[in-house]
Amino acid sequence: MMRAGPIAVALFALLGTARAEQAEAPVREPYQLLRKLHALQDEIARGSMEAHNAQSAVLKQLGEDFVNADPVVWKNPKNARAAVTYLLSGGSPEVVGKLRAHGELAIDAAILDGAIAYIEGRPDEARARLGGIKPRDLPVSIAAEVALVQSALAAQDDAKAAIDRLDEARLLMPGTLIEEAALRREIFVAGQADDFDRFEALSLRYLRRFRSSIYSENFRQRLGRAVARFSFAQQPQRFPRLVALLDQLDGADRPSLYLRIARTALVNGKVEMADLAAERAMTLTDEGSAGRERGRFYRAAARVVTHAHEEALLDLQAVEAARLPERDVELLRAVLAVGRNVRKVRPVVTAQQDAPSESQPSMGPRIDFSPSRATINRAQALLNESQRQLKQQER
Template sequence: MMRRVGHSAPLSIAVVTSMLACAAVAQEPQKPLPFELFHGTTTIPGAGKEAAPTEEARTPGTPSTHQAGAEAALPADQASSDGLQPAAVEGVQAPYSEPTEESGFEIGEKMEVLEPYKLVRSLQFVQDAVVKGDHSAMEMQRFLIGVIDSRLREAEQEVFDDPRNVDAALIYAMSGGNPATLDILAIRDKFGNFDNEVTTVLRAYLNGRAAKTQTELTDVVEIYRDTGIGPYITLVAANVTASMNDVAALKLFDWARLTAPGTLVEEAALRRSLFIASEKNMIEEALHYAQMYARRFINSPYAGQYADLLVDLIQTNYSEIGEEGLSEILSFMDRPRKREIYLRIARKAAISGMRELAVFAADKAEALLGTNDATPQAMAELYSGMAKIPTDGVDGVLESINALSGARLSQRDRALREAAEIIASEVVRKPVLDSFTQAMPSIMNQPENEPDGENLNIAAGAAKKPGSPIFRRVSAAEEENRVAEEEAFKGYVSDRRQALERIDKLLE
C-alpha cells in the first residue's frame, strides 16, 4: 500500500506545553571540562572496523534495539569522564523507556488522545534541537519516545486509517523507538494500512537481519523516495549498503541528508559518510564531509564520534592532508575544540610512534592554551614527552613526565604516563655488567680460518664418521653449563616479555 507525502502542520498546544514543562524540569547537563567538548556516546572497538549493521550501521534513522539506544544515550560528560572512546559511527539513539513518575513528567489526558503523527512531529523537533546543540532536550527526547510507544500500542485500528499515523509509526521505529512495537502494529493490522513490504524490510533490519534486506530496500527506497518517510528509509538502505562495504552507500547518504537538511538524519548521514570515505581512502571526499560536519553540527552531543573519525583520518593521511588541510577544517571550530583535536592527534600519534606529528600537534595544542588551562597543558606535555623518548634528551623527558601532576590527567592518561615512565626508564637504565649477554665469549678477535674448497670437503667427510667430534658424548660439566645458559637466556626473555605485557595493560 502506497503512503502519501507527509505535510507539515503546527505543533499542538498540548505538545508545546509538555515541552515547556520538560525544559523546566529537565536537569541541565554538567558543563564539560575544556578538554572534553567533544562527547562520545558509546565505546567502540577500533573506531573503524564495521561489518554488520547491528550496532554501528544503525543510526537515528536506523536504530538498533532500545537497549542499544540506552547505551548510546549516555550523558556526554559521563562518557568523557569515564575515559570512553566513542564508537565507530553509532547513530544518535534515544533509549526507549516507559514514561514514569520518576522521569519528572506527567502524561495528561490531552497527551493520551493526541494523534501519533503529532507526537512524532514533536519528537523530530526535539531530536533536531539536540543535534544542533541543545543538550537539555535529551531528557525530553527520552520522555517523548516512551509516550509515543504507549500511544501506538494502545491505539485503535481506526487511528491508522490516517496515512500520517502509519508514517509516524514507521518513523518512530527508525528514530530510536522500540522495535517490538512495530512488530505488534504489523500483526494487528487487519485493514492493510501498513505496507507489508515496508514493515517486513524494517522488521528484518531492526532485528539484525539487514544483510537479507538489501535488494528489497532498494525497491522500497524508489517507491517511497518522495514521501515523508523517504529520508529515513534511504538512511536505512544506506546503512545496509555501508555494512556490505559498498561505496555506493555514499550516494544514498547524500540523498538522505539533502532531503532532510538540519535534521538528525543529516547529522547521522554526514558522520557515516565520513567513515565510509575514510575507509575507502577517498581523502578529498572525507575532508569534504569532515568540513561540512564541523560547519553544521559541531555542537552536537554526538560530535565525539566525529572527532575520533577526524583524528583517525588526519593521523593516517597527514602526509597528504598536511597542516593546511587540517587548519581548513579546524577553522570552523572554536579555540577549545581546536585544542582538543590537536590533543587527540598528539595522543594517537605518540602511541603510534609518529614522533614528528605528535610533537607538532602537542605544540599546536599548547599554543591554544589559556591562562587557566592546566589540564590540557599537562596532557600536551605528556604526549610531547612520550614522542621525545627515543631522542638524546630522554633524561630530561623522563624528568618532565615524572613532574606531571596525576590529578590533572584522566585515568587513561595516568596509565599512559606510567607506561611512558617504564619505557623511558628502560632506555636510560645502565646495563648489568655480569648479565648473560656480556658473559658470552667474544669471537671478534679469534683468528680467521677460511678453509679452501678441498679442506671443506675433507671436513665434511670427517664429520660423517662415527668417531668425529659431532658424535662425541657431551660431558656432564658441559651439559650443566649449557642448561645454565639456557635458563639465564629464558629468564632474560621472560623479564622483557613481562615488561612489555605491563606496558600493554597500561595502554588498554
C-alpha cells in the same frame, strides 16, 4: 543552549491538554499526528533541550493514539508508512506489533519486517529484508529513515555503501534531525575509510549547520577520541588542514586531542606527525602544566631518533615521570632505553676524500641501532605493550 521554539511550545501545550478537550477536536490521521514528532525533532536539531526532554512523552502519546485508531486507517499507505517512521524514530515495537495483529498495514512487508528486525537487534535479518530496497523509489516520508537504517547495517562491511545511503538521507531531509544524524554518522564512516577530503568537508558542514544541536557536544567528544585513530591523522602533509578543522572545536578540548594524536603517532612509529602534534599541543598548554609536560615528552620521544638526538635525549632525561599518566611512564623508560643506545656515526674521511666541497656536501649524522640489541628489543616490546594499552583505553 537554545530555548524551545514556537512549535515545541505548542507541542508541550498539546501534551497537557485534557482528554475531554482532545475529544472535541477533529480526528486526525496517524500520518498527520506524526508531524508533531517531526516538528519536535527539528527543534532538537536546533538545540532545544526542552524538546528533547518532551520527545519520550510525544512518542508515548503517539503510541496510544496509533493503538486506539480505527483499524481501517492502516489501509491508507500514508498511515502505514507513518507507523514504520514512528518505529524507526524511537517508537515502541510493541505498538507496531499490535497494529499488525489487528489489521493489514498497507506497506511492503520487506520494509516492515526489516524495520522490526533492525529495532529488535537482528541485523542479518534486517539486512536480508531491506537490502533490495532503493530509498529513492520510496516516498520522502519514509525514504530517509530507511536509508539511515541501511547505512547502519552496511557500515562495518561496506563503507562506500554506507556513505551512499547517508548521502541520500541527508539530501532527502535537509535541515532536519535526519540530516543532522546522517552527517554525524557519515563523518566517522568517512574517517574509518580514510577519506580525509569527505571527512573534512562534512565535519565543517556539521559544525556550521548544527553547532547548536543537543548532540553536538557528544559529536565533538567522539571526534576528538576518534580522529587520532584515523590513518590520515598520522600524515604530516595533511596536518595544516587537520589543524584548521580542529580549530573549530572548543578550545579546552584541543590540547588533549593533539596529545592523543601525538601519542598514537609515536607508538606507531610516525615520528614526524608525533613531533608536529606534540608541538601544537605545547602551544595550547600553559607552562608548568601536566599537558605541557606530556607534550614535551612526546616531542622529545619523536626527535630522539632524528638528527636532534642529543637535545632530545636531554629533554627526555629532564621529563618528570611523576607528572605523566601511568601508561606513559613505561613508555618513557622504553624511549630512554632507545635514546641511550643510539650512537651517531660520521663517514670516515680517507686520503682520497678531503674535506667536503660544495659538490660533495658533508653527510649528516645517521642513527645506528645496532649496539645493545637486547635493550632495543626490550624497548620495542615496551612500545608494543604501550600501544596495546592505548587501544584498549580508547575503545
